[in-house]
Amino acid sequence: MAVTAETIAPLATIEKSQGYWRSVWTRFLRDKVAVCAGLVAAGLVLMAIFTPWIAPADPLQGSMIKRLSPIGTEGYPLGADELGRDMLSRLIYGARLSLFMGVVPVLIAFAIGSTIGIAAGYLGGWVNTITMRVLDVLYAFPSVLLAIAISGALGAGILNGLLSLTVVFIPPIARVAESVTTSVRKLEYIEAAQASGASSLQIVRDHVLGNVLGPIFVYSTSLISVSMILAAGLSFLGLGVSPPNAEWGLMLNTLRNAIYVQPWLAALPGVMIFLTSISFNMLSDGLRSAMDVKQ
Template identity: 40%
Template sequence: MAFQPEPVQEPASMLAPEKQAMKARKMWVDSLLRIMKSKTSFIGLLIIALLLITALFAPLIASHDPAAQSIVDRYQPPSGKHILGTDELGRDIFSRIVYGTRISIQIGLIAVGISLIIGVLLGGIAGYFGRWIDQVIMRIIDIMMAFPSILLAIALVAVLGPSLRNAMIAVGIVGIPQFARIVRGAVLSVKETEYIEAARAIGAKDGRILGQHVLPNCLAPIIVQATLSIGTAILDAAGLSFLGLGAQPPSPEWGAMLSDGRAALQTAPWVITFPGIAIFLVVLGFNLFGDGLRDALDPRLKQ
């Protein structure tokens, strides 16, 4: 009887894509239920939802034109006419905070998008190919992490020029090392699994393995880091605007509002109090939701 070798068993992701898709959907549904059951993550989700609603319906929510000036009404305390008072130019603070939510969302999404795309690409290549490629990429990442993030962002904006766009680019570049390290660690643990070895055995190319099998199995830590980084990006951009390196007047950016109102801290404290509270709540919301998302996607906590 002639010897017949056993057929090579293809990875489960190739043999039964429908089962893999059902398993993935079940994981995300279970994770969503875990998030909804967590009080802290649910509070964070509510804050984020409120932020999005405010940004979408800013013209309907705002009571005044955020750029309208009235010298007669300058430094008015909170009242029926101006819910949160006015600033040094008589502009309604509530309306400026409402319109500032749009800028904050823009900052968070664009800055984190830059960090995410470049960081995932560098971390994936370094973790999968290893050797000298890994050494070169990670030494560059180490150099970037040697600088305090805010100082590196200030240096980048100083080179590019002060503007909101350049501030978002700088904050995005500063966030690359976190994504690169997380993705590299995840890729190192995934690339040695059996289904990756099976994919190599049937002749799949490295690009296909990395894009279709390795990185999709690293999504959980990437999503968690992206959620947490949005709050950090908003906070860093507010810091740059406070220093005059980010959003420029008359943009209703919260950090710029803090910078404009610091001269009246003792006489009109509401000018900086309410923008500061807005920054605090947004960063808190993303941090709470990110922590809950991390717990929900952690397989060790499913029981």
């Protein structure tokens, strides 16, 4: 190269353009609905983390005389459940397990599913065909049925519930990962990278991951609400979390007999599930449109 180091701009002066994630953030902030959903979701997460400082009472401490107190009873702002435990505190504590059961299986499934999907998508050919057909078999079962079947076989308990939900979410995430990777693999910048002599691992690391993880992640976040609802369903059937733990699905189950006596009270855990799942869904919708790069 004839040009000497002096004639070119030193590295530090390169004008750094607004990075991709910065621009996603800017676009996200313009989306009012998504920002609101994000705030609600963040609030719920904070609530789950700081539970002991927020909850006014012990969620396990019952009182026979306060059983099924209506909303607004003194000392029980949201009433008391069928064992006289403070509803507000139980709902706040419930956020911990419910969010845990919503987020953790999806995160694990995201890690496993995207690895399988990206590998299948990038390698293509027979590897792809075999992997995807195997996943299709799992995918053919309705997710509720699959979760119940696995949980039923493994028995009740948080860990087993977690495992069954993870298995349920791997196939859909792997499918999305495979299709996103397949479409990226056909782009010419991948061909250009291949023509550079880079190894497959290098290409996946430097050119594929950055372009596929975003969309896969967004899809995965939309599964959080599904996971929460499934977990609640498992608890409701007595397969997931077991009493006396506070978990919204389980609370819905134990309060179902009270629906004729205190319908509003019985509906509260359902309201929480609804609020959480809708805020996570809208958040992922907002992320999806913010990540849509236009030329």
